[in-house]
Amino acid sequence: MKKHIVSGLMVLAVLFSSCDNELSLTPQQSIDQELALNTDANVKSVLLGAYSEIRNVNLYGGRLHLYSEMLGANREVRWEGTFNQPREMFNKTIFVNNSFVEGTWAAAYRAINVSNNVLSALNIVNEEDRPRVEGEALFIRGSMYFELIKLYALPYAAGNTGTNPGVPLVLEPTRAIVETSFVSRNTVEEVYQQILTDLRRAESILPPVNGFLARSYVASAQLSRVYLQMERYAEARDAANRAIEVALANGKSLIGTAYMDAFNNDADTNEDLFTIQVNPQDADNDMFLFYSLPEFGARGGDVAILQAHLNLYESGDERLTQFFTAAGELRTAKWRDQFKNVKVFRLSEMYLTRAETNFREGTAVGSTPIGDLNRIRRRVKLPEFNPLSTPTLPTLADILKERKLELAHEGQAIHDIKRTKGSVLDNISITVFAFDDPRLVFPIPQREIDANPNLVQNPGYGG
Secondary structure, three states: OOOOOOOOOOOOOOOOOOOOOOOOOOOOOOOOHHHHOOOHHHHHHHHHHHHHHHOOOOOOOOHHHHHHHHHOOOOOEEEOOOOHHHHHHHHOOOOOOOHHHHHHHHHHHHHHHHHHHHHHOHHHOOHHHHHHHHHHHHHHHHHHHHHHHHHHOOOHHHOOOOOOEOOOOOOOOOOOOOHHHOOOOOEHHHHHHHHHHHHHHHHHHOOOOOOOOOOHHHHHHHHHHHHHHOOOHHHHHHHHHHHHHHHHHOOOOOOOOOHHHHOOOOOOOOOEEEEEOOOOOOOOOHHHHHHOOHHHOOOOOOEEEOHHHHOOOOOOOHHHHHEEEEOOEEEEHHHOOOOOOEEEEEHHHHHHHHHHHHHHHOOOOOOOHHHHHHHHHHHOOOOOOOOOOHHHOOOHHHHHHHHHHHOOOOOOHHHHHHHOOOEEEOOOOOOEEEOOOHHHOOOOOHHHHHHOOOOOOOOOOOO
């Protein structure tokens, strides 16, 4: 076996590979870099390769969502499948050779390397398309670093961001392995600052209309998540507000009918800001694979929903209609059907982010907290808060609970727990994992540690 320095950065030909063998240095689908980057059309093809990487099941194709729900299970969901990798996350006993942890690290750095190659060849792109191409590449790079830092490092809310190790920042194409390829981990602060630099630039130059690809309001939505993790609430508010305003101006809106009409559709809905496209030709969707059932073409129903989760909903909440009993357990229908797109950003999240951050800041940018909260509650047939009746004004806890239930089983669980300094209950014992517990952080994959003497392991994993 050939060792990695940073998995995926050794792909010398810069294009993506659709195979799952991260140990392959030169995938069969690769093409020579001289050919790949010598014309406008070829550079744009390479950019599409970066999208192919982020749609990989190891990333937005489902596992990033799954990881969050397993780490933040909190006795509300249970892993019942035979795969050990998610079980380790569910049990908070992750091994350094966990193949899912390795695969996500590798796929993210492959996407970063493809983005770096595109950014290095912008002068070849037609001038009128250059801002869009640059913006898409920066959105992908910034997003991948954001997903990596959330999983493989202590949370921003833990403090000590200037000294806590983050992940390696690689901002130039890796086309050969030399001494400088043995990268060290940058600090959490350095990684977050680079994420902000990439996403701010992407937002400023991306168009508001760009098919299924990155758009300006998608970058705004991602920025709102980044600022939330950093507890920079005014900036999270403004980014969410920009996402809402630009999205609405370009035809997006909340689905005004039943809540579950937002899921299991053949195409994106008006509520979807960014999704991973799934179809019979590109069928990979690990949320479907692990959450659905054999009668719908999936496995045996690996994730069960527990009564403690259902107890959080108010009577009459239409979101309860997502739950059904099958194979002896409660299930969610959000990921029931095959060949349905994986949700990355929905408009409802932006309303809830704006509500929370306006509340924290005592402001009313775009709307009042009550206005945005009632917008979400009205859709699921719940009583609205009355702004004229002080005893019924919502609290921050009300807003956070609404967010939890609206986005349940969509991959936000552990990240909201960490940023709000919450905790996670152990599955069986009385153990409580604090938001900054090292057991809620992935290890740096052992093969990376073995290959690169400059990488240090996370606390609790030895090395």
